[in-house]
Amino acid sequence: MSSSxxxxxxxxxxxxxxxxxxxxxxxLLELEEAxxxxxxxxEFKEELSDLLCNxxxxxxxxxxxxxxxxxxxxxxxxxxxxxLHTGAHKLNNALGQALLAxxxxxxxxxxxxxxxxxxxxxxxxxxxxxxECVIYMGEVDAARQKPNALRMExxxxxxxxxxxxxxxxxxxxxxxxxxxxxxxxxHYLLGSALGPHPFPALVAGFQQVIGEEALEQIxxxxxxxxxxxxxxVGGGSNAIGIFRAFVQEDAVELIGVEAxxxxxxxxxxxxxxxxxEPGILHGCRTWLLQDEGGQIxxxxxxxxxxxxxxxxxxxAELQALNRARYAWCTDREALEAFDTLSRLEGIIPALxxxxxxxxxxxxxxSLSGKRVLVNLSGRGDKDLASVFAQRDGGET
Amino acid sequence: MSNRLxxxxxxxxxxxxxxxxxxxxxxxxxxxxxxxxxxxLDQAGASCIELGIPFSDPIADGPVLQAAxxxxxxxxxxxxxxxxxxxxxxxxxxxxxxxxMSYANxxxxxxxxxxxxxxxxxxxxxxxxxxxxxxxxxxxxxxxALCGLCPVFFAAPTSSDERIQEAGARTRxxxxxxxRVGVTGAGTTFGEETQSFLNxxxxxxxxxxxxxxxxxxxxxxxxxxxxxxxxxxxTALVQRLHESNxxxxxxxxxxxxxxxxxx
Ligand SMILES: Cc1ncc(COP(=O)(O)O)c(C=O)c1O
Numbered sequence: 060m061s062s063s064x065x066x067x068x069x070x071x072x073x074x075x076x077x078x079x080x081x082x083x084x085x086x087l088l089e090l091e092e093a094x095x096x097x098x099x100x101x102e103f104k105e106e107l108s109d110l111l112c113n114x115x116x117x118x119x120x121x122x123x124x125x126x127x128x129x130x131x132x133x134x135x136x137x138x139x140x141x142x143l144h145t146g147a148h149k150l151n152n153a154l155g156q157a158l159l160a161x162x163x164x165x166x167x168x169x170x171x172x173x174x175x176x177x178x179x180x181x182x183x184x185x186x187x188x189x190x191e192c193v194i195y196m197g198e199v200d201a202a203r204q205k206p207n208a209l210r211m212e213x214x215x216x217x218x219x220x221x222x223x224x225x226x227x228x229x230x231x232x233x234x235x236x237x238x239x240x241x242x243x244x245x246h247y248l249l250g251s252a253l254g255p256h257p258f259p260a261l262v263a264g265f266q267q268v269i270g271e272e273a274l275e276q277i278x279x280x281x282x283x284x285x286x287x288x289x290x291x292v293g294g295g296s297n298a299i300g301i302f303r304a305f306v307q308e309d310a311v312e313l314i315g316v317e318a319x320x321x322x323x324x325x326x327x328x329x330x331x332x333x334x335x336e337p338g339i340l341h342g343c344r345t346w347l348l349q350d351e352g353g354q355i356x357x358x359x360x361x362x363x364x365x366x367x368x369x370x371x372x373x374x375a376e377l378q379a380l381n382r383a384r385y386a387w388c389t390d391r392e393a394l395e396a397f398d399t400l401s402r403l404e405g406i407i408p409a410l411x412x413x414x415x416x417x418x419x420x421x422x423x424x425s426l427s428g429k430r431v432l433v434n435l436s437g438r439g440d441k442d443l444a445s446v447f448a449q450r451d452g453g454e455t
Numbered sequence: 456m457s458n459r460l461x462x463x464x465x466x467x468x469x470x471x472x473x474x475x476x477x478x479x480x481x482x483x484x485x486x487x488x489x490x491x492x493x494x495x496l497d498q499a500g501a502s503c504i505e506l507g508i509p510f511s512d513p514i515a516d517g518p519v520l521q522a523a524x525x526x527x528x529x530x531x532x533x534x535x536x537x538x539x540x541x542x543x544x545x546x547x548x549x550x551x552x553x554x555x556m557s558y559a560n561x562x563x564x565x566x567x568x569x570x571x572x573x574x575x576x577x578x579x580x581x582x583x584x585x586x587x588x589x590x591x592x593x594x595x596x597x598x599x600a601l602c603g604l605c606p607v608f609f610a611a612p613t614s615s616d617e618r619i620q621e622a623g624a625r626t627r628x629x630x631x632x633x634x635r636v637g638v639t640g641a642g643t644t645f646g647e648e649t650q651s652f653l654n655x656x657x658x659x660x661x662x663x664x665x666x667x668x669x670x671x672x673x674x675x676x677x678x679x680x681x682x683x684x685x686x687x688x689x690t691a692l693v694q695r696l697h698e699s700n701x702x703x704x705x706x707x708x709x710x711x712x713x714x715x716x717x718x
Contacts (some may be wrong), residue, residue, distance in 0.1 A: 077588060078588075079586060080588070080609070080611075081585075081609035081610065081611045081614060081618075081633065082613055084611075085615065085618075224512075229512065233512050237514060237517070241638060339560045339586065341514070342586070352534055352535070352564060353510075353534070353560040353562070354560075355511045
């Protein structure tokens with residue numbers, strides 16, 4: 060990838076594209092036009108940057124996790140997206156897209172959510188901007204991320220609980236897309252860097268602020284670049300948000316951590332790059348967990364936000380180019396990291412982010428003495444019930 | 456290369472007639488049932504039959520076709536078993552053009568060109584892929600050109616005139632016109648708005664028009680073919696076949712009833 064390449068899609072190497080039903084193409088083209096037009100004006104950028112700063116709380120801090128560094132024998136830095144308003148990086152994208160939708164004259168927003176962080180972020184910006192909001196969430200996720208389901212309702216969104224399929228993120232996206240096919244006048248506020256063009260590039264563009272800040276902060280606070288940048292990968296938005304700023308720094312290793320669930324060998328996981336193959340789902344060509352006939356396989360993760368059978372196409376390209384490496388972390392390793400960060404640093408991480416930390420803990424030997432930057436994509440308040448339930452179930 | 460669907464559409468046009476194109480989900484009720492239903496529809500006078508390959512995540516389908524897909528997958532249906540069944544339909548004398556309809560992933564899983572060739576070898580005539588729009592259409596056109604299948608493109612009420620024109624020029628066999636904004640299932644009312652959209656599509660497309668989404672009665676067939684060459688009947692048929700304990704007989708009588716809408 061040349062350093063001057065601006066990744067605006069539709070293709071990221073062999074991945075991406077616009078695999079959407081004809082009914083949606085007009086809306087996708089309209090969105091692309093608005094993004095490349097209104098979205099690039101100084102007025103839009105100023106308005107968004109004002110909201111990010113004075114409403115959402117950017118810039119988020121970069122924290123040197125001293126006690127955990129000592130335990131692991133490396134120099135661990137955390138990009139604190141958990142401190143962003145609503146508790147995760149998802150708000151960066153929700154603010155950007157909702158502002159764009161408002162300028163496009165949209166009055167109704169549809170969105171899917173897995174962990175509920177994107178649902179909460181979307182409900183929040185809809186309250187802020189006076190937009191009608193409908194959120195699709197799988198029944199299993201609505202139960203395991205109950206606090207977020209309640210927050211969405213409090214914020215004035217209508218929560219549609221999806222009761223078919225696996226009742227998780229994939230099924231919520233299916234239902235949100237069907238709703239959009241029936242209501243193409245609404246804006247579909249997709250929550251990760253996936254889906255049909257222009258979403259992967261659009262979402263990455265709104266999330267790259269994470270890496271831009273972190274690059275500047277780590278050079279200033281630590282005195283140089285990190286050796287390794289680590290982020291969890293669900294659809295891939297927090298990871299691409301931090302990776303983009305470091306892609307051109309050849310010396311910086313980029314690690315995306317997928318959900319290893321109960322272990323790759325058990326088949327109960329969501330590690331697309333380790334257990335999948337390329338295919339087409341939800342509008343783009345990317346790595347998928349699928350069977351021989353191209354049917355999508357069930358996934359498993361303790362973390363609702365990583366429990367998804369496809370991955371954003373820009374990650375598929377970074378992997379093909381050998382620029383980023385995609386590893387995995389099991390449920391158990393993530394739960395241990397969740398506890399460790401809480402006790403050593405006084406920071407309760409989201410179970411999603413705990414996967415990035417879990418990978419670092421399991422690879423402490425090879426990371427020894429290195430400067431490691433982890434994107435702490437969100438906070439873990441939403442996960443308390445499921446973490447304690449796992450404990451009571453004797454699984455940890 | 457001659458193609459049953461192209462020949463059929465030409466014949467309808469030169470006779471100044473319209474037709475009905477029923478849709479069935481392959482393997483719903485078992486593949487043997489689907490085979491008997493295809494024969495029944497063929498003999499009752501289907502102008503074309505759409506054979507839906509079940510997919511785990513059908514984002515353009517409403518609850519009835521989602522459920523049919525789930526039932527078919529649960530009973531072990533796959534692209535392979537559907538194509539084996541289609542071959543038998545042909546060796547047993549089945550005449551109607553068959554348009555194979557599937558989401559992209561099952562078709563690209565083992566190579567789109569290889570799969571298109573297998574569809575053609577099994578006696579299929581067209582490929583309809585709702586998640587391959589014009590933007591990604593070249594791969595479908597190339598795969599189909601190699602083996603003589605018709606690549607089918609879509610037009611929707613949200614499509615611009617330019618898109619409908621382009622789809623009409625690139626599609627083969629017919630242009631698949633989505634009668635209303637929405638997923639498959641709920642009834643299209645052939646009011647003024649739908650008719651004026653069909654009219655717009657007809658003016659812009661050189662290709663014959665097949666209109667689908669929610670046609671369920673001889674009256675809606677009659678309304679549909681005022682501005683179209685084919686009326687596609689999916690959800691209503693799939694639901695009836697599922698509820699019937701004699702699906703082939705049900706297919707025969709329902710199609711004959713629908714065909715009255717042509718007179
Ligand atoms: C805190 C947090 N991190 C990560 C993710 C995974 O999404 P993505 O890969 O798009 O960052 C989620 C998704 O819900 C999340 O809530």
